[in-house]
Amino acid sequence: MTAEEIREEVLDILENIAPDEDLTNMDDSVNFREQLELDSMDFLDIVMELRKRHRIQIPEDDYLNLASMDSTVTYLTPILKDVEKAK
Amino acid sequence: MYDTIIIGAGMSGLAAGIRLAYYDQRVCILERHTTIGGLNSFYRLRGRDYDVGLHALTNFTPKGTKKGPLARLLRQLKIPWDELQISPQLGSEVVFPGVRLRFDNDIDLLRSEIASEFPEQAENFDRLIEAIVEYDDLDQSHQEISARERVAEFINEPLLLEMLFCPLMFYGSAREHDMDWGQFSIMFRSIFLEGLGRPHAGVRLILKQLVRKFRGLGGELKLRAGVKKIVVENGQTTGVILENGEYLAGRRVLSSAGWHETMRLCDDGQPVTPRSSGRLTFCETIASLDIEPQELGHRSTITFFNDSDTFHWTVPSEPCDVRSGVICSPNNFDYAADSEKIGGTMRITALANFDYWQGLDEDTYRLEKLRWYDFITESAVRFVPDYRNRVLDTDMFTPTTIVRFTGHDSGAIYGAPEKQLDGRTHLPNLFVCGTDQGFVGIIGSILSGISMANQHCLRDY
Numbered sequence: 001m002t003a004e005e006i007r008e009e010v011l012d013i014l015e016n017i018a019p020d021e022d023l024t025n026m027d028d029s030v031n032f033r034e035q036l037e038l039d040s041m042d043f044l045d046i047v048m049e050l051r052k053r054h055r056i057q058i059p060e061d062d063y064l065n066l067a068s069m070d071s072t073v074t075y076l077t078p079i080l081k082d083v084e085k086a087k
Numbered sequence: 088m089y090d091t092i093i094i095g096a097g098m099s100g101l102a103a104g105i106r107l108a109y110y111d112q113r114v115c116i117l118e119r120h121t122t123i124g125g126l127n128s129f130y131r132l133r134g135r136d137y138d139v140g141l142h143a144l145t146n147f148t149p150k151g152t153k154k155g156p157l158a159r160l161l162r163q164l165k166i167p168w169d170e171l172q173i174s175p176q177l178g179s180e181v182v183f184p185g186v187r188l189r190f191d192n193d194i195d196l197l198r199s200e201i202a203s204e205f206p207e208q209a210e211n212f213d214r215l216i217e218a219i220v221e222y223d224d225l226d227q228s229h230q231e232i233s234a235r236e237r238v239a240e241f242i243n244e245p246l247l248l249e250m251l252f253c254p255l256m257f258y259g260s261a262r263e264h265d266m267d268w269g270q271f272s273i274m275f276r277s278i279f280l281e282g283l284g285r286p287h288a289g290v291r292l293i294l295k296q297l298v299r300k301f302r303g304l305g306g307e308l309k310l311r312a313g314v315k316k317i318v319v320e321n322g323q324t325t326g327v328i329l330e331n332g333e334y335l336a337g338r339r340v341l342s343s344a345g346w347h348e349t350m351r352l353c354d355d356g357q358p359v360t361p362r363s364s365g366r367l368t369f370c371e372t373i374a375s376l377d378i379e380p381q382e383l384g385h386r387s388t389i390t391f392f393n394d395s396d397t398f399h400w401t402v403p404s405e406p407c408d409v410r411s412g413v414i415c416s417p418n419n420f421d422y423a424a425d426s427e428k429i430g431g432t433m434r435i436t437a438l439a440n441f442d443y444w445q446g447l448d449e450d451t452y453r454l455e456k457l458r459w460y461d462f463i464t465e466s467a468v469r470f471v472p473d474y475r476n477r478v479l480d481t482d483m484f485t486p487t488t489i490v491r492f493t494g495h496d497s498g499a500i501y502g503a504p505e506k507q508l509d510g511r512t513h514l515p516n517l518f519v520c521g522t523d524q525g526f527v528g529i530i531g532s533i534l535s536g537i538s539m540a541n542q543h544c545l546r547d548y
Contacts, residue, residue: 018162020151037153041163044541048110060546 001080006073009085013049017042028069050076054083088336089113091544092327094314094352095343097125097493098529099521101297102536103341105164107544108304115335116306117327119313123298125343125493126500126522127529129291132482135375135430138289139484139492142389142415142434145258145277146530147175147192147284155281156530163537170296173284174420176388181250182470183393188250192282205247215241220280222272230269237268249398254278254391256400257413257436259527261365261501263401277530283388285420287429293529314344317517319355324517327352339544343521343536345495346503349512357513365499367400368486370407370439372460376431376477380416383472385433390414392470400438407459408438409466433474435467441486441497456483501527510539518543 001009011023014036021036032038046066047058056079058066065075091107093100096118107114122128127140146156150168161168178191186204190197194216202209215238224230235252242248252266255274260266266274286292302308313330317340326336342349347364350357380386393411413436418429447455460483464475486498495502502522510518510525520539521532 016165019165019167039159041159041537041541044545045163048545052110 001083001085003073003077005085006076006080007069009053010046010069010072010076013046013053016049017045026069028073031067032069033067046072054080056080056083088338089115089326090338091115091540092117092335092337092340093343094327094340094349095125095494095521096120096123096298096308096310097343097521098127098293098297098532099524099536099539100125100341100343101294101301102160102164102533103343103520103540103544104301104306104308104536105297105304106537106540108301108306109165110545111305112544114301114306115337116301116308117312117314117329117335118308118310119330119494120492121311123308123310124290124294126489126495127290127294127532128492129289129294133480135480136289136291137373137482138291138417139371139488141285141290141293141529142413142417142436143176143283143285143420144173144530145274145281145283145528147173147282149175156277156534157281160530160533160537163541164297164300164533166296166300171293172286172288172423174287174422176283176285177386177419177421179254179283179389179391180387181254181391183246183250183253183396183398186246186250189387190279192284194280197279201247205244208242208244208247211241211243212247216280219272219275222269224269224273230267232268234266234268234271235264238271246396249393249396251275252400253393253398253411254389254413256398257391257411259501259531260400261367261499261506261522261527262504263367273526277528285417287420287422287426289417290529314352316354317342317349317352319353319514323514324353339516339518341518341520341539341544343519343532345499345521346507346519346523347496348494349517349519353514353517355514363504364496365501365503366402366441366497368439368441368489368498368500369436370444370459370463370483370485371434371436372463373482374433374464374474374478375480376433376474377479378474378477379418379428379431380433380472380474381419382431383474383477385416385472385474386419387414387471388416388419390471392467394466394469403438403440406440406443406455407463409462412437412463412467414467414471430479431477433471435463437463437466439486439498444485444487445490452485452487456485459483495522510543 090112093116180189188200314327315330316328415434489498
């Protein structure tokens with residue numbers, strides 16, 4: 001997946017986690033926590049969704065990398081580079 | 088081989104099951120009873136629907152609210168707000184001799200009631216609210232201090248103090264006479280700062296949604312499947328043996344059977360950790376009326392009453408303690424205008440003595456139920472309009488009914504006074520959830536199931 005595809009995938013996951021949230025004006029540099037009021041349970045869901053969809057394991061020490069859209073895409077790009085985007 | 092075996096198809100077990108099945112685990116929920124729900128259940132009798140457990144959901148926040156337990160659990164279970172169709176209460180009250188404090192889902196009503204009944208306590212009450220808002224429920228260091236002592240630092244009018252404790256204890260104190268400050272703060276927020284609501288169809292709607300969701304994700308639910316033993320080999324559990332002798336293998340077990348009850352099921356001969364079990368239990372009368380309570384002039388959703396200046400939260404020496412109680416009318420919620428009419432209903436809950444009810448033979452039990460139905464109702468109509476000549480049908484449950492539905496020792500509604508907050512046991516792959524783990528009430532139990540599934544059953548799977 002390209003960085004742009006990963007961004008779309010993460011947006012899709014966030015939509016799934018917070019269905020009532022309007023994500024169209026998301027600022028990629030701002031923390032999800034502040035922007036969407038996500039809590040630790042929601043962050044676990046991001047990790048679990050990535051595992052469910054792409055069979056990737058994210059160690060607990062790396063959760064910090066999932067703070068904002070920018071940092072998440074940067075972190076996931078090398079991990080998902082050989083993974084095909086799901087149709 | 089199951090990834091997780093869950094004991095009990097109550098609110099916590101079902102919620103945990105949904106979380107695990109959603110992430111593709113093989114999950115089986117085992118329920119001893121013929122029906123789901125545990126403490127919160129429903130039945131049909133002589134053509135009428137009855138709810139057990141649910142009076143009202145606490146933690147009511149309107150659609151679109153991002154914070155708070157209700158929003159959190161809907162997100163975690165991926166249930167849209169509209170599916171539960173929760174309507175807010177019309178308004179409730181705490182009534183003691185000579186004083187009536189009304190409250191609704193806006194704290195300003197309770198604030199102004201206190202300002203007019205106890206003018207010199209108004210500022211103290213505001214300071215108490217500030218302390219409760221500041222209380223951090225993740226920091227457990229102040230959790231166990233006495234709520235009575237802590238609240239008395241703010242409120243120095245004993246009657247008001249009793250009136251604040253009465254509803255919070257009735258809706259969630261497993262401990263007699265006092266509450267933990269942590270539990271008090273959580274209950275205060277969930278009842279006074281958030282609020283009360285109810286789905287029009289009652290508890291059956293919530294349970295049916297949970298089961299549909301769980302099964303839709305591939306989860307298995309077995310009814311009439313009581314667990315006889317949790318099998319322990321080499322210091323961990325390998326699965327369970329059912330009462331019919333069947334063995335189910337599991338990589339881990341999550342039990343909502345209660346702390347003591349779960350320990351007793353383990354076949355490793357380990358002594359049960361000494362811990363007092365809960366003793367607080369209830370009788371509840373239910374009356375179906377030929378009229379809506381509002382037509383009798385009763386608009387209150389929940390009325391908490393007590394007939395003296397001191398509120399006693401302890402196991403009564405009598406079969407039931409009729410000095411205090413909770414009167415709930417499921418009609419008195421702000422349902423959508425086009426919703427179907429609910430038959431007029433009045434439910435009254437009072438503290439009861441488990442040993443007394445447990446010790447009766449069948450005939451005496453039936454007679455005593457009738458006798459105490461009358462005593463409880465007679466006590467309650469001192470505080471609400473007398474509805475006794477409008478009754479079409481009645482039912483009543485006692486502590487022994489609760490044992491039959493929940494399997495919890497002594498019919499303990501809110502479980503053991505001492506909680507196992509981290510959900511861990513002496514075995515590395517056996518965990519507890521539900522009332523003995525942490526939070527109580529419907530929202531609390533669902534959150535308990537979710538958080539124990541998240542913490543113990545998802546990460547390393």
